[in-house]
Amino acid sequence: QVHLVESGGGLVQAGGSLRLSCVASGGIFSINAMGWYRQAPGKQRELVAVSRSAGRIDYGDSVKGRFTIFRDSAKNTVYLQMNSLKPEDTAVYSCYAHQWGTNYWGQGTQVTVSS
Numbered sequence: 001q002v003h004l005v006e007s008g009g010g011l012v013q014a015g016g017s018l019r020l021s022c023v024a025s026g027g028i029f030s031i032n033a034m035g036w037y038r039q040a041p042g043k044q045r046e047l048v049a050v051s052r053s054a055g056r057i058d059y060g061d062s063v064k065g066r067f068t069i070f071r072d073s074a075k076n077t078v079y080l081q082m083n084s085l086k087p088e089d090t091a092v093y094s095c096y097a098h099q100w101g102t103n104y105w106g107q108g109t110q111v112t113v114s115s
Contacts, residue, residue, distance in 0.1 A: 001026050002104040004095040009109030012085055016113075020080040022095030022106055033098040034078040035069060038091035038111075048093065049080060062088070085113045 008020040024031060035050030035058075047060040049069035057069060068081045078095065090113050095106035 002028055002031065002097050002099055004097055004104055004106035006093070006095045006106045006109040009093060009111045011112045011114065014085060014087055014113055014115050016085050017081070017083045018085065018111060019082070020093055020095075020109060020111075022078045022080075024076040024078075024097055027099070028076050029099075031076075031097050031099045033096070034071060035096050036078075036080045036093055037096055038089075038093045040088075040091040043091075045094075050096065051078060082111070085111075087113045087115045089113050 002024055003026040004022055004024055006020060006022045012018050032053040033050055036048040037045050038048050039045040048063055049059045049067055051057050051069050051071045066084045071078045091111060092108040093111050094108040097104045
């Protein structure tokens with residue numbers, strides 16, 4: 001069982017930056033992907049960024065060039081650096097991990113971007 005705890009959400013003005021963090025604990029051996037998804041009110045959950053094994057990284061189209069994901073394996077932590085934030089980035093951001101065919105989710109952290 002993998003336990004994920006996010007931090008770093010909040011309110012920011014358009015054009016600003018935020019950094020989200022997610023720490024994994026519990027049965028963390030062989031986690032082969034960690035990253036972030038988000039869900040805005042009335043919309044489906046969408047990929048933000050995922051760091052996979054062998055260094056592969058996937059970004060959602062709407063965040064490419066603005067967001068950067070990076071992992072610190074020694075700390076079992078994944079970060080999401082969000083720059084040039086837009087009001088449409090407003091959503092609940094959830095940490096994600098994949099291990100042995102099972103997906104794990106954090107409780108989510110709210111990011112609100114004001115115009």
